[in-house]
Amino acid sequence: MNGRLFSLDYLRGLCAFGIMVYHYQYWLEGPFTANQFLGRVGVYGVSIFYILSGLTLFHVYEYSHSDRGLSVLSFFKKRFFRIFPLLWLATICSVILSKKQPDLLNLFLNLTGLFGFFSWDSVLTNGAWSIGNELVFYSVFPIILYSCMRNRVLLVGLVLCSVAMHHYFGFHILNPDIDLANQWRDYVNPLNQIFFFTAGCVIGLLTKRQSISPAAIICMLICGVVLFILTPADRNTIHLVSGWNRWIFTASCLLICMGTYRIETALPGKLHTALKFLGECSYSVYLLHALVFAVFAYVAKAAQSNGLEVPMIFKMIIPVALTLSLSYLVYTYFEKHFIRMGNRISEVKSS
16 A cells, blocks of 8 residues: 555545535535535535545655654655645735735745744635644654654654644633634634644554455445534534534544545546546645635626626536636646655655
């Protein structure tokens, strides 16, 4: 299991697509309730990103450095070229589209990635809060990997700390009687999310070399999906991320990711091509979809003022098509250029 994990590409792409559709529906028709499927995808799609991030990094670096340890400098070089160019592009475009002069300190924090450490809710482009969280997780990944490989006592301590923080935020920081939007800063705190990333690394450690039967893999996936869809949670989406529901939905995400990880065969034909495309373009889809929608909404409003009403179905179809097309171009001609650049100056092949 040391080649490219197409199954994780599939899941990553589906999550990015789901988050895009969630936002487009939200911006067109208003907020979702906690018992609606898209409302759950909008919240836990990002959580699955974090699990996949930890799992993928462990899979790549545990194998590549199992004998000599992680080259920390090489790791951070690769992450820099993978994350920052598109983050800069999206941030600058967002500032231009806002037609507002940003606070210079906030702009500095956003462009350097330091916002994830000091001002995690003060983002200039939609969705970048999760990228700030990722940058925090990357900063501790060498320690997590070292503990997985060489110091299990330290690993247990790290896992227990992340579990404690996950529980503390879910039961003591996030108030189930207050809307999630009014607790956004607490929710997007990296300490509230780091369990997902740590759990992804641990899934890789515990299952990578274990033999798991196809029946067990299918059972994991079915149980995860059933929990995700059928667990009752009414009213505001705060009920998805607080109390015991938080642990139930977290378990569902872990089961889905673990089962997906152990699917070792690619899907056939065009289905593989489509999902692989989504997985490869997922970062662009995630960061650019809000920008595409903002431009589309501006054009649609201008058309409406001239007596041309865009039917509701096309208000969804057109932005989706434009986002996927733009994401393909950006990934092919922008992201891949910087990925190759990062590879050239690093010691490890692309993850």
